Amino acid sequence: MTKWQDFLEKxxxxxxxxxxxxxxxxxxxxxxxxxxxxxxxxCWAAISAAxxxxxxxxxxxxxxxxxxxxxxxxxxxxxxxxxPLSNVDPDEWAxxxxxxxxxxxxxxxxxxxxxxxxxxxxxxxxxKIRDTGDDYLGAKGRDDKTKLMISPRYTxxxxxxxxxxxxxxxxxxxxxxxxxxxxxxxxxxxKPALKKECKRLGVRIxxxxxxxxxxxxxxxxxxxxxxxxxxxxxxxEFMVFKSKAAVLSxxxxxxxxxLNTELAGYNTFRSRTTTGDGVGMAWRAGAxxxxxxxxxxxxxxxxxxxxxxxGAGDASYENLPLVDAHGKRLPWPTQGWEDAGAMRPSPEDxxxxxxxxxxxxxxxxxxxxxxxxxxxxxxxxxxLMLTEESTTKNIVDSYxxxxxxxxxxLLQNYSxxxxxxxxxxxxxxxxxxxxxxxLKSTLDGLYxxxxxxxxxxxxxxxASTGRYAGRKAAAYAKEIAAGKVSKEQVAKEKARVxxxxxxxxxxxxxELHAGIARAMQxxxxxxxxxxxxxxxxxxxxxxxxxxxxxxxxxxxxxLMRSIEDLSLLTHGQIILNASLARRASSRxxxxxxxxxxxVDPPEWQKFVTVKLENNKVKPGELPLRYWGNMKxxxxxxxxxYAGVYQGK
Amino acid sequence: xxxxxxxxxxxxxxPGQPVIFHPEVCNGCNHCxxxxxIDVYIPNPEKGKPPVILHPDECWYCGCCIxxxxxxxxxxxxWPVQQRAYWKxxxxxxxxxxxx
Numbered sequence: 001m002t003k004w005q006d007f008l009e010k011x012x013x014x015x016x017x018x019x020x021x022x023x024x025x026x027x028x029x030x031x032x033x034x035x036x037x038x039x040x041x042x043c044w045a046a047i048s049a050a051x052x053x054x055x056x057x058x059x060x061x062x063x064x065x066x067x068x069x070x071x072x073x074x075x076x077x078x079x080x081x082x083x084p085l086s087n088v089d090p091d092e093w094a095x096x097x098x099x100x101x102x103x104x105x106x107x108x109x110x111x112x113x114x115x116x117x118x119x120x121x122x123x124x125x126x127x128k129i130r131d132t133g134d135d136y137l138g139a140k141g142r143d144d145k146t147k148l149m150i151s152p153r154y155t156x157x158x159x160x161x162x163x164x165x166x167x168x169x170x171x172x173x174x175x176x177x178x179x180x181x182x183x184x185x186x187x188x189x190x191k192p193a194l195k196k197e198c199k200r201l202g203v204r205i206x207x208x209x210x211x212x213x214x215x216x217x218x219x220x221x222x223x224x225x226x227x228x229x230x231x232x233x234x235x236x237e238f239m240v241f242k243s244k245a246a247v248l249s250x251x252x253x254x255x256x257x258x259l260n261t262e263l264a265g266y267n268t269f270r271s272r273t274t275t276g277d278g279v280g281m282a283w284r285a286g287a288x289x290x291x292x293x294x295x296x297x298x299x300x301x302x303x304x305x306x307x308x309x310x311g312a313g314d315a316s317y318e319n320l321p322l323v324d325a326h327g328k329r330l331p332w333p334t335q336g337w338e339d340a341g342a343m344r345p346s347p348e349d350x351x352x353x354x355x356x357x358x359x360x361x362x363x364x365x366x367x368x369x370x371x372x373x374x375x376x377x378x379x380x381x382x383x384l385m386l387t388e389e390s391t392t393k394n395i396v397d398s399y400x401x402x403x404x405x406x407x408x409x410l411l412q413n414y415s416x417x418x419x420x421x422x423x424x425x426x427x428x429x430x431x432x433x434x435x436x437x438x439l440k441s442t443l444d445g446l447y448x449x450x451x452x453x454x455x456x457x458x459x460x461x462x463a464s465t466g467r468y469a470g471r472k473a474a475a476y477a478k479e480i481a482a483g484k485v486s487k488e489q490v491a492k493e494k495a496r497v498x499x500x501x502x503x504x505x506x507x508x509x510x511e512l513h514a515g516i517a518r519a520m521q522x523x524x525x526x527x528x529x530x531x532x533x534x535x536x537x538x539x540x541x542x543x544x545x546x547x548x549x550x551x552x553x554x555x556x557x558x559l560m561r562s563i564e565d566l567s568l569l570t571h572g573q574i575i576l577n578a579s580l581a582r583r584a585s586s587r588x589x590x591x592x593x594x595x596x597x598x599v600d601p602p603e604w605q606k607f608v609t610v611k612l613e614n615n616k617v618k619p620g621e622l623p624l625r626y627w628g629n630m631k632x633x634x635x636x637x638x639x640x641y642a643g644v645y646q647g648k
Numbered sequence: 649x650x651x652x653x654x655x656x657x658x659x660x661x662x663p664g665q666p667v668i669f670h671p672e673v674c675n676g677c678n679h680c681x682x683x684x685x686i687d688v689y690i691p692n693p694e695k696g697k698p699p700v701i702l703h704p705d706e707c708w709y710c711g712c713c714i715x716x717x718x719x720x721x722x723x724x725x726x727w728p729v730q731q732r733a734y735w736k737x738x739x740x741x742x743x744x745x746x747x748x
Contacts, residue, residue, distance in 0.1 A: 002669045002698050005657055015700055018690045062685030066712040071685060188715065208687070233687070262662050262705040263728070271708040272686050371738045394711030398725050402746030404735055409744070412734040557687055557703065 017555055022237040023498060031057040031204065032477045033470070034243035036211045036228055037278065039068020040459055041450025042249035043194035044118065044466030049247075049474040050201035051647060057241060059230060061273050061560070063207045064195045069251065069270055069451065074187025074459040075389035076151055077129070079108075079158075082116035085143055085150055085180045089172035091631040093181065096168055097158060098630060101588040102291060102607070104455035106437055107465050109630040111457060115464040117644045119183065122463070124645070126193040128186035136384065139376045140337050141184075149184040149380070152318060156340035162333065163346045182341075184380070187388045187459065208234050210560050211277065213493050214246070214285040214446070219486030221612060222286035225445040226483030229493045233560035236501070238494055242485055244477035247469045248441070249449045250278030252456075253428040253571050257524075259517045261510045273564075278452045279432060280570035287433045288442040288611040288620060291454045292578035294429030294589040295524075318385060319377045320370065322413055325363035330356075332366075332415075336377075357416055365417045367410035375407070382406045426525055428571060429590060430455055431578070434609055434622065437637050438472040439465060442611070445483070447473040499551065500562040506552035509561040515543055516565065520572050528579055529595040536576045540569060574610065581619035582608045661705035663728045667713065669698035674722035680713035689713070698722070 001007065007015045033049040035042045038060030046058040060067050080086065081093035088096075094112035098105040123129045130147035131137075141150035155178040159165035169176060198205060211230035217223040227242040253276030255261075261272075283289060319336030323329050331349040333342035345353060356362035370378055387393045404411070432454035433441040440447050449469035450462035500506075523536025548566065553559040584604035585592045592599075607622040627633060666688065676696040681689045688707045689699035714723055727746075736743050 001692070001694075002701055003660075003665060003704075004700060004702055005660065007700070008657060009652070009655060015690070015693050018693070062687070063682050066683045066710070066716070067685040072710040072712050072715070192716075271710065272706045365734070367736055369738075391708070391710045393715055394709060394725055397711075397714075398727060399733055399735075399746060401724075402733070403744065404733070404746065408738060409735040410738055412736070 019234040019556070021556070022232070022235045023501060023556075026238040026240060026494075028240045028242065029057055029204070029206075030242050030482075031055045032244050033057075033473050034228060034241050034246040035059065035203075035470070036246060036248050037061075037068070037250040037450075037452070038064040038195075038205065038207070039249065039251065039450060039462065040070040040074075040191070040194070041452070041462040041466030041469075042068070042247070043191070043198055044463045045247040045249055045447075045449050045470030045473070046198050046203045047194070047201060048467045048470030049477075050198070050203050050470075051645060052471070052474040052478070054474050054477055055204075056202075057204045057206065057243070058198060059206045059209045059211050059228070059239075059241065061208070061210045061233065061277075064198065064205055065192055067273075068191070069274070070187070070390060070459045070462060071191045072188065072390045073388050073393065074185060074190060075385045076153060076458075077115065077119055077183040077185045077460045078153065078458055079111055079181055080116045080119065080183055080460060081112050081179075081181055082114075083119075083148070083180070083183060084146060085148060087173045087177040088170045088179050088181065092170050092172050093158075093179075094630055096170070098625075101605070101624070102294065102455060104435075104453060105625060105627040105630050106435060106439065107453050107456060107461060109627075109634045110439075110468045111461045111464045113634060113638075114468060114641075115460040118460070118464045118467050119185070120644045121467075122185075122190060122193070125197045126189065128189045129183065136376060136380055139380045141180075149384075150178075150180045151182040151184050151341065151385075152335070152337045153182040153341035155179050155181070155337070159342070161344045161346065162339070162342045162349075184384060185388065186384075187390070188393065206239065208232055209239055210563065211241075211250075211281065212497055212563055214281045215240075215242070215485050215489055216285050216443070217483045219489035221284075221614065222443065224483055225285060225443050226485055228281070229490060229497075231497055231556070231559070233556050236556035236559065238497070240485070240490055242482060243445075244480050244482055245445050245447065245473035247447045247449055247466070247473050248278045248282060248433070248452050249462075249466055249469070250276075250452050252276065252430065252451045253279065253568065255513070255517075256428055256568050256571055256575075257426050257517050257520050259514045259521075261513050272561075275564035275567045276428065276571040277564065277567040278448075279574065280567040282433045282441060282443075282446065282448075283570060283574055283612060285443060285446070286612050287446060288609045289431055289454075289574060289578070290434050290607045290609045290622065291429065291589070292431035292574045292610060293582045293591050293608065294431055295426035295575075296429045296590065297426065317368070318381050319373060320368045320381060321372055322366050323369045323372075323410070324366055327369075328362065330362060330366060353416075354420065366413040366415055368413055369410050370406035371408060371410065373406075378406055426520075426590075428575060431574075432456070434607070437627065437633055438476075439469040440472065440476075445476070445480075447476075496566075497559075497563060499549070500553035501559055503552060506550035507547060508552060509558055509565050512543070512547060512551060512562070512565045513568065515547060516540070516569050516572055519543065520575070524572065524575055524579065526592065528591075528593050530580065533576050533580050537573065540573050540576070544569060577617045577619075578608060578610045581610055663704050663707060663726070665701060665726050666704050666707035666709065666728075667701070667723045668726045669723050670721060671698055673719055674698040675719060677718060679716060679718055680723065683712045683716050685710065685712070 032054035215227035251274035519539040
């Protein structure tokens, strides 16, 4: 009796909804600092704000204990140049990272300066960051004094593909020692420890609450953010949060172009919950967004599909040699010490492999030759890294139960057996609110952290920018009185949110999701021009005006999925508007306009921004390095930064 | 011949049953219901019984429910067929699947 259909068969009826239904009730919460999204960035923001003694509320769609992309775990603490084993100066490493076009120099500088301190605080809270049990004595990269374990990633260049980034001789590393920039961690211990610390510091946690929109002063678009609204996705209760400052630490958007709403996670790299809610609410409140026109290639139908993160357990991980079906070694990087963590072959090697596959020199399928690895390195990869990485422990355990023994068995690799052509569908490409050196958006009272920042990094980026944004939001909240909430704005949002439960018939969230995805596949894909983009806006407008009013939700959970669809719809509209605003093609943005074919002309090498003003789209621009001198600007604004937390 | 009564039910989603509960070990503490970030489960109407898998299609196999289960063995993964692995014994060259 654990499947819903069991109940139909046994009782002749579905089980009753297990939570009280409270669509008609409203809860109001007053706080100094409001954190929207309780993943890695959100937890760190809450902790850092609560340490200043202010009242902090944290709102999370799932349960803070394991929510977010980093909730299940994390195996690499990347770009930690301030760690004691690093051979490169943090500011120099940050500059190097920010040379990548359309990167985020502000977030990068914060990460490089503060993520080592952040990791030490993680350890204080109970996170495991060292090989204290001496389980991996003799592994390359293990420092016997500190028991820290360095990963081969970025030990030579900051790139996964050889030749993509020019080798750099750092002034701070003239002898070209290994950079030692990435630390292996036992990240499955992190999230529960963060939740515990939030509670210990008195953060009020509202789990299973989806924030749906921001509150602005007097309800005016572009005015100061004075709180947010949402609802409990188990009970349906409406929530109004009034705050002096808010941190937007929501997730990105990973399913906008996907028709299929089943097999979640396999196709999107992330859970169903990542639907771009934060970008949508920042847009409606009038914040300027950037890089919304950038797109990624969807990890579907390519070799990427079978990454560990995708839930498929592909054999391609650190220090693992790849061989063909006859055991012949391939010129594929091992992502290890011998190739400095490179993940994909250089273009020349890829050509050799393709020709080899076609001529029969390399027989398919390829395999990861775990037995060929030294025992300790095999354990580091299989036991430490893959067990601690988000969503992969279950694969290691399941394979173990199925009889897989890495000392004896080669694990199949999926490259080429499922083709080698890139997928046509896109993903949203990491755009987000424009931020300043306080990680403040263009709206007063609204700060941004983690994946919600444009061009965000990974776990350590989320942690360090969350910690930073929480600190800055608290400093602002200390100086300002509460703002005025508009009753009209609350009433309008309630009407929007509850519409799908107010009629008995219509279309389900899954069908609407597919409709939005199809419009994006047609009009926001590889070939773009003004006509197609405008057709796309018309298509989404039609969905908004004709089909959204037909949305029907059976219960608070499906209501959440329905409102997530509306986030995706808004997200699609922003992408198409941003695509219209960039009248040039760009390789780093994976953005090609048929009507503006010139690739990266100098006059378009800038951030294009879009925002709503009186509900009209207003494009703008910012120079590529609008953040100025990273070291000087960071230092000017962080004179009071006290390093690792010493308080209670 | 099927012995059970046949009902008119809609199709089951893919996956339909991402995990299998083992009622002899599971005491219905509902910890998995709490750690799941997408609410795949709801508590069983009968106290002490394993949770009900209500939204199996939304499972992204993050593994938290099983990894954090306070009673190991109370639930196991049930990987969808297309997601099963292939591997090869280095000594014999025999190709194996995880159900073999």
